Amino acid sequence: MSMDKTILIRRETLEKFCTEAFEKAGLSPDDAGLSAKILVAADARGTHSHGTGRMMRYIKGLEGRMMLPDAKPETLHESPVSLTVDAHGAMGFPVSYRTMTKVIEKAEAVGMACASVRNSNHFGIAGFYAMMALEHDMIGVAMTNTAALGVPTFGRDVMFGTNPLAFCAPGDRERAFVLDMATTTVPRGKLEVYDRTGRALPSGWAVDASGHPATDAGKVLRDMLERRGGGILPLGGFGELCSGYKGYGLAVMVDILCAMLSGAPTGPDVFDPPGTSGRVSHFFAAIKIAAFTDPREFRRHMDELLAKLKNAPRAAGCDRIYVPGEKEFEKEEYNNRHGIPLDRKSYENLKLIAEKYRIGVPPQIPDPR
């Protein structure tokens, strides 16, 4: 996000606005509040691709019944350690939040638990749900499949999504370890940035419709949209030289846990047909640390490891070694104090939504700098 065009809004104000808008679009107050909270958390943590820049898409999705505001998620199967849920096309945020809450309750009682959710919609940042486990002294895991845009090693058509995987573990005085990563090399948004700026794609990001390394971002995006072939490469890049088959394997692993366990479409069958929304699936897990070891000792050991990583000798010319999640925590702390930055286009969309529903536009606050 280029900061010169940035609008700043207080986190609470933005959450309140999104809650109101979601209620107007048909969500119950609880569902609206949860959806707003998780969406705004993405902006707060600097993951704007998953934040309120998507509000218009969600509002249109709810009004067009691509996401069903009145869907009643159903538990298909339940045991002390497991949960299979059919979201029946509901909004992804509340069903994910409530499922992870139940997973944590089960893990509290038994030591660990997991859940697989089908027929859902985009759930925002995976890390949010994984991080719900932290305050319970648990390791948290969250995954989702997505509309297919990744090409397997030696292939030329999309066969899996960005399929992100989030994993977190609590520290003591150090902030938690929070890994939240797409299993493709990059998300679609990165290609869009290269397209807009006319830069050639780096090697290892994408292939063209013949399955060869692509440099033209715009062409890859158009070919993907029209399903002519080509797409994004898995983590590890093109071919076998830097082990692209590992990212491909991880993407399928996520698909198996999310969609195969819940009995949902997988791989290339997850896509967004025109005028509706492809149903995605999620997976959540929690592991209670006390089932293995003393949680205080675990957290102290985490502190030691995290400090070692952060203070490790740096490459010549590099300022800092980051621990997964650290950048996001720092952004969130800054944004909580100084306001959530939104780009002008996202803010204009919020104004359109405010106008449509006759609700107050969330006011800007001055930039402290």
Add this chain to the structure above:
Amino acid sequence: MSMDKTILIRRETLEKFCTEAFEKAGLSPDDAGLSAKILVAADARGTHSHGTGRMMRYIKGLEGRMMLPDAKPETLHESPVSLTVDAHGAMGFPVSYRTMTKVIEKAEAVGMACASVRNSNHFGIAGFYAMMALEHDMIGVAMTNTAALGVPTFGRDVMFGTNPLAFCAPGDRERAFVLDMATTTVPRGKLEVYDRTGRALPSGWAVDASGHPATDAGKVLRDMLERRGGGILPLGGFGELCSGYKGYGLAVMVDILCAMLSGAPTGPDVFDPPGTSGRVSHFFAAIKIAAFTDPREFRRHMDELLAKLKNAPRAAGCDRIYVPGEKEFEKEEYNNRHGIPLDRKSYENLKLIAEKYRIGVPPQIPDPR
């Protein structure tokens, strides 16, 4: 492995020989048999880096008490879904096999379970343990940390091991999905091959002692050995361009599950001091499919996904798209029929072991080609 120098030995013969040798080195008959079985499975599946080419190292390790042949692994903590084990320096194979067996029993009873094992030694191929879950209609997971040789993004010193992660799920008529991958871009063995053949390292594999991309494999290996800096890059390669921080995060995730949960050394504290063996930690998990959905349906859906991946349109000039595990299954089927191929040096080592212990040298069989 270059096939012109290959010695072929029947799988059963090789297993019997290794069992005898391990018994002579002090393992109980049961421990010797399990160790031999898992070591030979690596060769059978084509993962010779983890096979009987290491026999001499294990024999010396047992005799020098780097691995303790008489160690009695101890359960530190146990619940219906969890197990924390101290291997007390035992050979890695039998304690891993027995722990995964217990994890599967617990998952059979409760729906899922996992175990963290500390103070262990090299356990061979992670995939072996994960695959033990398949015949029970379970998803299997196995991980281990290893002596540090991976450098974090923006770093220049080793801070984590190759930390492999194995994940598998059963098919029906299709063979299982078996992902078994180091979370570094490549293992150390690949650098050794480039060193021997004098080739420049591909970009994204390793950094030198200043943390910059390295091309001289020999120098990287020597610098690592003498802990002067430099090492192997995580999956995703150098810097942030192709998301090397994801592989770095995955490596730490494996470390947390293996070593943090079991209260063992992590990161740079896992190393092989001269004359002894660094203790490594493992993690095992099993998820019972029936706790979520009908296993027959799951397996049929797996077949559909695996077939789709294998039959996906191929990149121009590429013959085949592989499913994770497929190459290894094909090698194993071939080798079970025609004999396990060993390189001459590994075979010479087996002969030295045979001589030392006055046991029969495993006989070669003729090459069918």
